[in-house]
Amino acid sequence: MNVEERPVGWWRAESIWTRLLSLDRRWIFLGIALAVLIPIITGLTLPLGKPAPPTVAVYDYIDALQPGDVVMFAVDYGPSSMPELHPQALAMVRHALEKHLRVLSVSLNVQGTALANDVLQTVGEELGAVDGEDYVNLGFKVGGSAVILGMGEDILTVYPTTADGRRTRTLPIMAGVRNYDDIALVIDLAASNIPGAWIAFAKERYDQDVALGITAIMATDFYPYLQSNQIIGLVNGLKGAAEYEALVGLEGEQAPGMLGMSAQSIAHLLIIVLVIVGNIAYFASGRQRVGH
Amino acid sequence: MSGPSVRTIGPALALLLAATCAHAALPGAPLNVRAEDVEEDDRGTQLLVSWQAPEEIPDVPAASASYQIRCARLGMPAEPGPVVPIGETQSRLDGLKPWPWRPYEITVATRYDPPQAMILALNTVFGAEAPYALIESRPCGPVQPVGEWFRYDYTNILVLVIVISSIVLLTIYTVRGRAEEIYIRPIAGLEAVNDAVGRATEMGKPMVYVSGLSGIGDIATIASMLILGHLSRRAAAYETDIIVPCNDPMVMVAEREIVRQAYSEAGKPDAYRPENIWFVTDSQFGYVAAVDGIMVRERPAACFYMGYFFAEALILAETGNQTGAIQIAGTDADTQLPFFITACDYTLMGEELYAASAYLSRQPLLVAQLRGQDVAKAIIAAILIVGVAAATYAAIFESGWLAEKAAGFVAWFVA
Amino acid sequence: MRLQIPLAITFLIGLFMAVQFFVPHEVFQYSFESLLAWVRIVGAFALVLGIGSLLRTHWDKIRRRRRDWPYSIVTIVSFLAMCVIGIGFGHEPGTVFYWVFENIQVPLDATMFSLLAFFIASAAFRTFRARSTEATLLLVAAVVVMLGRVPSALIVSFGDTAVGHYLHANMPDVSEWIMNFPTVAGKRGIIFGVALGAIATALRVILGIERSHLGGGGGGGQ
Structure with missing residues (x-):
């Protein structure tokens, strides 16, 4: 994504959203790593729900x-x-x-x-x-x-x-x-x-x-x-x-499956949050109007 | 026809019998042995053998009795068949052949085995085969199993195969003369193939071609190899290197031949480099690691992913994306399509992969075949609509002539 | 002749494989099983060719001191070491081969696969946008399916509340419904197209209309 294509930041919040859109992917990698590691290390257990x-x-x-x-x-x-x-x-x-x-x-x-x-x-x-x-x-x-x-x-x-x-x-x-x-x-x-x-x-x-x-x-x-x-x-x-x-x-x-599910739940949640944040940033930055 | 006989197998049992059942001679053989074809055995490899128990089964101290089916091709020694407990009067004999020559002769024997402990001991001394004694019945035969020549429950499949194949072939035959008039929807991914080769030539960098991770028997791999044929002809014409890491040795052998042919046809057999097409590993992620490594080191100008892919699709495509290569993917693995669409410049979806060969070559026969495919698709869509209407009608109006016919129509396809 | 013989073999074997599906008689099934055995045998020989090509490629790299040639030494040494360990000392649990498999191969494979989680997260953030009505529908469906796969995430999001428990109990059913109906309907459409394409491809290879794999210039038989 070229820097020149970004809308000029006339409002400070817009530049935050714009910057968020070009977030270095390594921050996302770090987030996923933590989302998986923390539940495993802390032994977090979450209720499973009814079986499919x-x-x-x-x-x-x-x-x-x-x-x-x-x-x-x-x-x-x-x-x-x-x-x-x-x-x-x-x-x-x-x-x-x-x-x-x-x-x-x-x-x-x-x-x-x-x-x-x-x-x-x-x-x-x-x-x-x-x-x-x-x-x-x-x-x-x-x-x-x-x-x-x-x-x-x-x-x-x-x-x-x-x-x-x-x-x-x-x-x-x-x-x-x-x-x-x-x-x-x-x-x-x-x-x-x-x-x-x-x-x-x-x-x-x-x-x-x-x-x-x-x-x-x-x-x-x-x-x-x-x-x-x-x-x-x-x-x-x-x-x-x-x-x-x-x-x-x-x-x-x-039950190793149950242990892994907690980590998977948090990682899924993080991806959903990322998608939502990505969309908010997309609309807030005005990208959709400039045809991206 | 020989009469009942005593047969001993193994020298150890001769000694055993001499001590225990020397008196157990002719009586004790099963009577009235019959063998007939098994109706549900369509292959023609089974016979149902039945018999009558002998009036008296001689008691042999310390030996256990059972029945054994024996089967011989006419003029050949008998082979031992299944062993069934005393009390049973029929058994299935399997593994036969329905060839018209040399029918079978079946006997049933009363079989005496030494005690289990002795079998184990004798096994240790004489090898795997434990000795036993048989009192054989009169033979039954000649008999032979009968095989079926058509699988009637597949009639609906056969009809559809014939209909669809005929439509495709008939369309090819009728429109091949005016194939150039047939409109083919532009497929951006295939239009870009020439650009990709041109880009690689200009940059002086190689192209990487991955033909999926399924074997040579998969139709997606075959379609991929057809595209490789076209691509390597272009690569040969421009003298651009094409790197083909393979994860199936049979695919590797075929692809080497395809690329070698392409270079020969382009009149540049010397430019062909067999070392660029090699077997990496059949381990899914070992292969991904190797291809990712190649992409990062060689920085190819273009990457092609054509064939059937699994979870590795996104790992390959994201790595290629990071290296800045122009990426064209094509797969009928619908679960992987979103990943390719995300990370590649162009993606051939589903049947576009199969159409690629016709699209690239514009050969009249291949183009005509695309038309045939569309006609067949329209007919299937029509059958689907009629089927849904019929199933709905049959579900709403459960009785009546039309409801029965509608249910029958649906059942014919489902059966 | 160079083209005719392979075309004739392809036609005969292709026709036989189609016919045998409908003929249960032992004559056909025995021949079919023999052909399958041949495939296994050819596969085994192809594996030898494949390994030969792997070794030759890497040996060539070392000999000519091509770029990154030391990695080729690692490949060849690892290959030979596993052959010696596996063939010489067995591959049952408790052997060195098994230890290497469990402690090197398994973590390496799992590491490569785990990259997918990172790439999916990054790709989802980068490209999953509600650009149009269709894209918004897809996005909502994706979020529902994801939450249905991990209903406990709803407890994390909504806490120990009535809404959290209601969603926890029902989201899997909604997710299952999306997987069972809209997804399957769309997938069936793709399957029909793919199956027809596969039939047509098979027909043109069997009938020799497609010859590009034999070096026939893409299409022939005109």
Whole structure:
């Protein structure tokens, strides 16, 4: 923005607004950093509000399953999306294992394998679940939609071994599990367009029930699938994670989603304030009249 | 047809049987084995096998009994199938092939396994396969599963695919001769491509081309590669460098070929620099860090973001914005459009990305195809209006001939 | 011939992929799965080519002492170190690979992603203006959706008052309504356009009308 284009400051307040409009972006960066850091450092907790219906739909579906039913978690996110998706994974896997469901984990993202390990082992150890009997991490397979389609035919062909090299066929958890016919629900946790492939191939081709756990920025992409019943539910971002934690009855350190929500609330508030201040400055400075 | 037989697998079980069930010879085999096609199996890979329990299942001390399905292609050795508990009288046999040659012969056997503890011990000694004994029934066959040749529940999709494809192709055929008369709405982002190449040439700086973060199977990536083809022909003509960092190795291989071709066609194969097109990483933010670094170091004159993008869209575009490059983005990822519109000079929205190839080349066939697309879109809009009216009518007037027809019309699309 | 063979392969495989969607018979599904397996195999070989190109590019930079060449040493050393650690000592939890992943890769990735929050705030302040009626509607909808995503922010704004609690209880529903109806309606419009564009692009690639990716000068078949 050129300095010459600014209206000449005949009134002192106008020059303040004008100066505000060309505020150095680093002040905004500092504001956001403080808005995130202070609630985390002070441990600020804010009330959550009632859970969104798409989150409740996933919870209810898992809650209605019978012990021994199989739930497949597709851990398709990387470390960058951990703050939003890891709390979701922890809460949902905990719910499934508490219900004595069998939990399989697969990853179409190479970094997802280690994150799936972390989730399964953390929750598994806390609940005394046994690797290979109650849960197993089948790991990463290259191929994206080809892997999803392959599992519709035979999971053992796609995953002859688990992530840590055990023969999948020999594991007690795999008894009677051959393809999607034997899996009650696939939950895809992702920050990419992989959920689209799960819907197109697992749901549409094999009529497998699919639920999603996604980052908030992707939510608008997947709401249409919710309306058309192509997914049974949707856990949306950090808020979804916090809601699911509340539904499962978690709190404190077991509920990282709730802890993050306070920081997110204050940061959102700051952005709203910035937008409002930006607009006031825009109109007060007379910019809209000079065609900017 | 051979009669019932005793088959032993594994030397250890021979010893086991000698000690325990030497008397369990022919009686005990399942009777009246039948195998038939499974109706809901459209692939033709399953048979439903049923049988009658034998009058008496010989008791073998310390061994557990079950049934096992066995299946052999005619003239070949039998393969073991599923094991089902005593008491069941049918089971599904899967993983077969419906080829007309070599049908199957099915037998059901009463199977004796040693105790679990012994299986584990024998597994350790003899390897993975535990020994067991079988008393096989008379074979049933030859039989073979039958596959379906059409997925009837997809009829509506097939009809729409044929209709839309026919409209597009028919329009191409009818208007290609007068394609130059077809009006194409000016797309500022594509008009600016030439300016961007010119700017880069004048400044003596390179251009950066990012073709999205989805793989080669994504149609947005394919559209992006088509634009890269046009862009690199221009870049070759002006001898301007084009840097293409890739995050998918298959896309990298294809894009190298596209750019190499473009330079050859422009008559400047020596100006092609393969080292400017390389695989960076498939990690989303590792890739962003690398591209941001390239932009900050090289200070490109122009940045192109064409393809499918995720959360990295704004990070890339803001960094490019800070470096002062002219930025042109194009994506069908609607969630990322606001970010590109905010930070880029020009943005191709949704289908404009697909139209870019026709727009840039002005080839009659490609331009004619745009017209076809518009006609198809008008027809879909008409179907939508009729569908909404029909669904509303059916919801208000629940009974009556017209309401039923309206509901049927909507149901045909939904099914 | 150089053009005809790739065009013929594209046409045949494209046609097959379209037809197999409607034919459940094992003949088609078996061939389809074999093709998918080929894609995985080609992908694995392409990865080798990709890694080769990465190493060659950086090696070339070091050899010719191009600008910022020391960073290329960091890239190559890091790549080789992770290969040795991962292949030689495994990648399960408790291994060095896993430690590096958790303590270097995870924070680095998260740092890059977190830049988005700063950029969004700065971009929102810079460009989100109520310039027209449409822009004002968008702005109001955006604020409502944001508040609906973090209803506790309303308690912070309005304090422990009746208004604060009323908004806290109801704003998520309004936000959900905006996401479910106006947003989805707009999005469907874009999806129709994109889907038609995708069908047309696929058709012209399969039928060989579009050849620019093969070096055919953009369009052909006339």
